[in-house]
Amino acid sequence: MSDEQPPASPAAPQPLAPKPAAKGPMKSMQQVEVDESKVWNLWFTRREFLTLAAWGAFLAGLAGSALAFLRFFIPRVTYDPPSLFKVGKPDEYMPGIVDERWKKKYRIWVARDTPAEGGGMYAIFARCTHLGCTPNWLEGQNKFKCPCHGSGFRKTGINFEGPAPRPLERCRVALADDGQLIVDLNTRFRNPKDWKKPEAYLKV
Ligand code: FES
Incomplete structure (x- = not known):
């Protein structure tokens, strides 16, 4: 018997081993960091917002003054019984x-x-x-x-x-x-x- 070994055949591809499970909660979606200031800037700048708020307060005060002025001219009705x-x-x-x-x-x-x-x-x-x-x-x-x-x-x-x-x-x-x-x-x-x-x- 000869001691020669038959040449080794090329290695068959091995199935991939499953990756080890990740520690901690699995991220199913890619998380996106949202810059709130950029979203805010889509609508108003801070300065615009403050201007609008100031106008709102001014108009509300104006409406209150107008109501008080009108009420001055409307006679008050009392419902006291006659004497x-x-x-x-x-x-x-x-x-x-x-x-x-x-x-x-x-x-x-x-x-x-x-x-x-x-x-x-x-x-x-x-x-x-x-x-x-x-x-x-x-x-x-x-x-x-x-x-x-x-x-x-x-x-x-x-x-x-x-x-x-x-x-x-x-x-x-x-x-x-x-x-x-x-x-x-x-x-x-x-x-x-x-x-x-x-x-x-x-x-x-
Ligand atoms: S109110 Fe005091 S007894 Fe009538």
Whole structure:
């Protein structure tokens, strides 16, 4: 046997070995660094932006001044209730009853006495003489009671309990040509001595 070895055949191409996995998150896309200042410059320069902002502030101030100027010439409308108003005819009120139908709108009670009490009508201003709260009429207890500090007033308006220093006030009353009762909020009678005056106690 000969020791000669057959010549080696050319090496067959070997399959490529897979590359080792990259450490850390794999970048699937090429990341592009964005220069924000360049994007910004596509729209405005900083100077242009500041100029626009200044104009915006100036125009807003101008509009506000114009509105304030116009408002000066527009009369203010108030929705306060009138101080002189009609509250219906006397026979719409039951004798011996404190009527609360006008309390919310005009802040008054209208009371009509029985014939034994004098048969007249009067209007009581619904404001406590202590610090101005609005009392409640307690029909069952026949008295007005202030919810703030507990002052109590009789049906006539005379104070009898709590800190109120004086009676409830009465408003001027009169009869209109159409037979309705007129109440004048601006003329009020504080002193019970005045309550028998015809303007404070309307005989009906
Ligand atoms: S306000 Fe009515 S008791 Fe004080």
